[in-house]
Amino acid sequence: MQPTIKPAGDSALLVSFGEVIDEEVNAKIHAIADAVEKANFEWLVEVVPAYSTVYVFYDPLKVSFSEVREAIEPFLQVSPESFEGRLVEVPVVYGGRYGPDIGFVAEHNGLSVDDVIEIHSRPTYRVYFLGFLPGFAYLGGMDERIAAPRLEKPRLKVPAGSVGIAGRQTGIYPLESPGGWRLIGRTPLRLFNPEREPPTLLRPGDIVRFVPIDESEFREPYEAEWGEGDD
């Protein structure tokens, strides 16, 4: 695997292994990102790994693009260490007012609602990286049998903790935001809390398992995370 290196403006350098979604490539990406971070370059601002790319943000007042390229080149050879992600169980109330689109997802795929819950909660999902919104995890591993198109018109307000499906992806909204994913359930867990260190529940490399719970089991963990009050 030979990456390409390109400038992305005057303050970032892009290392790319091509446009692929692949667990092995992603492991390599995280190994490079960690190695560059640990090298503690005084010009380094931050490193952002994604599926198959690493963006290295630097201070152009201190260093030029070609100097950054030269400095990080040795790290492109690092091999991913055997990395054991944490298993994070995410309780989810499926359907009802928490997952108003679960019927659509079932119908679209010729399944029953129970099938959708079963297919969604059986596998484990790998966190490829975080991005888009604070604490949002890009998860790999969703079964294609429950894939569903996005809403034609996005909702103006999706509650925090909503679990959705968009195409062949699944994910959890960490914050209340507009959104076009098909909502199938909701977790009482808080995915982003700026007052916590680290502020995100999930980290790259973690393994996520969705655990179906009843509505009656939602309130207590919800209040533990969010405090009292209506959701």
Added chain:
Amino acid sequence: MIELLNVPSLLTVQDSGRRGYRKLGVPVSGFMDDYSARTANYLVGNPGDAPLLEFLLAGPTIRFRASGVFAVAGDVDLRLNGAPIEPWMSHWAKRGDVLEVGALKGRLYGYIAFAGGIKCEPLLGSCSAYPKAGLGRPLKAGDVLNLGYAILTGKDGRYLPPELRPDYSAKEKTVRVVLGPNLDHFTEEGIETFLSEVYTVTPESDRMGYRLDGKAIEHSEKGAGIVTDAIPTGAVQVPANGKPIVMLRDAQTTGGYAKISVVAAADLPLVAQSRPGERLRFEAISVDEARELLIRREKTLMAIRDFLDGKMRAYRIMAGGEELIAFTKVERRG
């Protein structure tokens, strides 16, 4: 301590932004126009990155609950206890004084800096508001803000002459960009369109990004979508409709639209200060040229700081028929 009596528009606390949390999905945030914001801080003797107030289009009315020194960056009518005072100048306010900040001319964002900075508890290393994630919130009438401690001697009466102020009043601005990194998602004709057409800032623009209207940019057979990756500040994304979006301080950290270019860091304020209806032209430069622009800009900002600190003198000179400002060090004998 200051109290906000009237807040007519978006008003937030900002500093130079949040570093190191992009990989958790947290945007950088910070000053939309870092050049003006830093100048405002230098006017009151603060470090350039001190927290201050950023307002959109029109400023607040503020009552000083304790005396302090302040300055406003932006061409705007200011009144202290009803009497007009100058922007781009630091002023002393006594306890009980009321400052009214009017509507900006020729720009979108203005800055109010206070000697000592606005005191705040940083969240994830910064005081910059990013309300969406519970990091600060837009300020409203009735809010009371604490100011940091400051030695006030000689901090008022500092003045930045018009020649040294950034000018964003042109209705058509040329913005320099570094092409890429996803050029393979565009046809040669698409890239040519981007660099030769004029794009208009639309009203669907905020701290996240500015949507532009103009001739559609043609994608290659690879299409508008990329496998999601990071978004640098100033990235110009082109979704399927071919209309570019310039991503700014509160932009989401990752995205799936192809990026045709990234705005040179030195020209980000120029974009940020463009109002809906104003026009942008894009000019491609190399990454080294973009860096050179930023280094030159930094030298100017340092000279402005030293000038305001009384360590430099500024001269107006003619060079090759062009009027320039030159700085010289003030010699101290002793």
